[in-house]
Amino acid sequence: MTDSSEHIVDELAAYALGALETGEHARVDEHVATCASCASRLAEYRRLAGALPLALAPITPPSDLWDAIRSEARQRRPRVRMRSAIGTRWLRVAPWVAAAAVAAWLVTWNVRLQSELAQYAQGPQVEKLARRPARLVILSGAAQSQASARIFAAVDGQSGHMAISGLPRLAAERVYQLWFLPKAGPPLTAATFTVDVDGRAWVVIKVPADLDDTRSLIVTEEAAPGNRAPTGPSLLEAREWR
Amino acid sequence: MSIEPVADPELLGRMRLGDESALEALYVRYGGLVYTLARRIVGDPELAREVVQDTFLRSWDGRDTYDPERGRVPWWLMGIARNRAIDLLRSRSHQARLRERAAPPPEISTTHARDPADTVVARRTVLDALRELSDGQRRAIELAYYGGLTQTEIANELGEPLGTIKSRTREAMERLRKVLGPLIQSAGGRTS
Numbered sequence: 001m002t003d004s005s006e007h008i009v010d011e012l013a014a015y016a017l018g019a020l021e022t023g024e025h026a027r028v029d030e031h032v033a034t035c036a037s038c039a040s041r042l043a044e045y046r047r048l049a050g051a052l053p054l055a056l057a058p059i060t061p062p063s064d065l066w067d068a069i070r071s072e073a074r075q076r077r078p079r080v081r082m083r084s085a086i087g088t089r090w091l092r093v094a095p096w097v098a099a100a101a102v103a104a105w106l107v108t109w110n111v112r113l114q115s116e117l118a119q120y121a122q123g124p125q126v127e128k129l130a131r132r133p134a135r136l137v138i139l140s141g142a143a144q145s146q147a148s149a150r151i152f153a154a155v156d157g158q159s160g161h162m163a164i165s166g167l168p169r170l171a172a173e174r175v176y177q178l179w180f181l182p183k184a185g186p187p188l189t190a191a192t193f194t195v196d197v198d199g200r201a202w203v204v205i206k207v208p209a210d211l212d213d214t215r216s217l218i219v220t221e222e223a224a225p226g227n228r229a230p231t232g233p234s235l236l237e238a239r240e241w242r
Numbered sequence: 243m244s245i246e247p248v249a250d251p252e253l254l255g256r257m258r259l260g261d262e263s264a265l266e267a268l269y270v271r272y273g274g275l276v277y278t279l280a281r282r283i284v285g286d287p288e289l290a291r292e293v294v295q296d297t298f299l300r301s302w303d304g305r306d307t308y309d310p311e312r313g314r315v316p317w318w319l320m321g322i323a324r325n326r327a328i329d330l331l332r333s334r335s336h337q338a339r340l341r342e343r344a345a346p347p348p349e350i351s352t353t354h355a356r357d358p359a360d361t362v363v364a365r366r367t368v369l370d371a372l373r374e375l376s377d378g379q380r381r382a383i384e385l386a387y388y389g390g391l392t393q394t395e396i397a398n399e400l401g402e403p404l405g406t407i408k409s410r411t412r413e414a415m416e417r418l419r420k421v422l423g424p425l426i427q428s429a430g431g432r433t434s
Binding site: 009010014017019046047052053058060066072076187234 | 251252254255256258259261262265266269270273274275277278279281282287291294295298299302303307313314316317318320321324325328364365368369372383385386387390391392393394396408409411412414415416418419422423425426
């Protein structure tokens with residue numbers, strides 16, 4: 001760190017402890033936005049402040065407090081779960097093409113799909129292509145509004161393909177991860193991937209669960225090579241069929 | 243306790259998907275810490291209960307999202323709790339607030355039966371670090387963090403010049419940073 005007298009260390013300490021005077025926050029925010037040294041120091045001070053309560057003599061919470069929290073939590077479902085009903089309806093009403101399929105045919109389909117998707121990463125042409133013995137799932141941007149993805153899951157129920165567009169490129173140690181969220185049980189990972197300079201990717205995915213048993217699909221950003229459960233925000237989610 | 247406990251960020255990921263058992267696991271781990279902090283700030287058990295409930299529900303329904311940059315998950319939870327508690331404190335009468343200011347300083351901590359092993363170690367480390375501060379430094383930090391006072395208010399409370407309070411606070415945080423640096427940098431969050 002450079003000479004601290006050039007910076008605002010007094011204010012950083014007060015800021016992290018919540019003791020800054022009213023009206024000073026904007027000045028500190030403005031400074032740390034352009035001063036990496038002070039931004040780093042403020043982050044350290046905030047972590048220190050968060051650790052301070054460890055020094056307090058522990059007090060056991062009331063025995064019925066968890067029951068109260070659980071009861072209230074059931075009234076306030078997390079965002080992804082709230083959307084699960086939409087995802088389920090979506091999965092049910094998608095225009096599945098019921099047809100017998102053989103493995104050789106699927107290979108042909110996959111090759112053609114891959115080839116044509118290189119030209120048409122999204123749009124009606126891709127959906128037309130998907131009128132095959134397979135199921136189509138569209139994911140749209142949750143946290144990434146410009147992003148979208150289409151998943152084509154073969155009727156063998158085990159393999160699939162995903163075309164993605166509109167996601168930003170990631171740092172080397174980060175990956176995107178596709179998750180199947182079953183109606184019961186832990187989340188299942190289907191693929192990890194990165195995108196090209198145009199924000200696009202073509203990914204062969206493993207379909208780890210029957211779509212009928214899946215309440216939603218999401219894409220998150222995770223630390224490479226991927227995590228056992230989602231830790232990042234949901235960037236793409238299955239949405240209702242149009 | 244399982245042989246390989248689930249990491250805190252994974253619990254948060256499961257919570258985001260609606261896994262109630264993950265919320266319960268997080269509460270079992272840190273409910274005591276959050277309640278202790280809430281009691282220290284607001285004093286009243288019913289208000290402390292309200293703070294704990296709101297803290298865990300905010301982490302559950304996504305109103306507050308975890309940022310690894312802020313350090314370990316329990317410290318993030320305590321940040322939420324501290325802000326909620328201070329909000330409550332500020333909404334109470336001036337008389338009640340004065341009573342909270344007179345709250346006794348932290349006692350010597352003992353091991354909590356539910357504390358994870360790494361929390362026990364962290365607890366001891368933080369306690370030792372605070373003991374190395376001067377009384378004035380420690381008091382300035384406590385009035386800010388637990389009392390919700392601004393530096394001007396702290397100066398008035400202690401009858402000291404504002405500049406003294408500012409430098410005392412900064413020196414205390416710098417000293418803590420040096421002593422607790424390894425602890426906060428092993429938090430799974432980047433430091434720069």
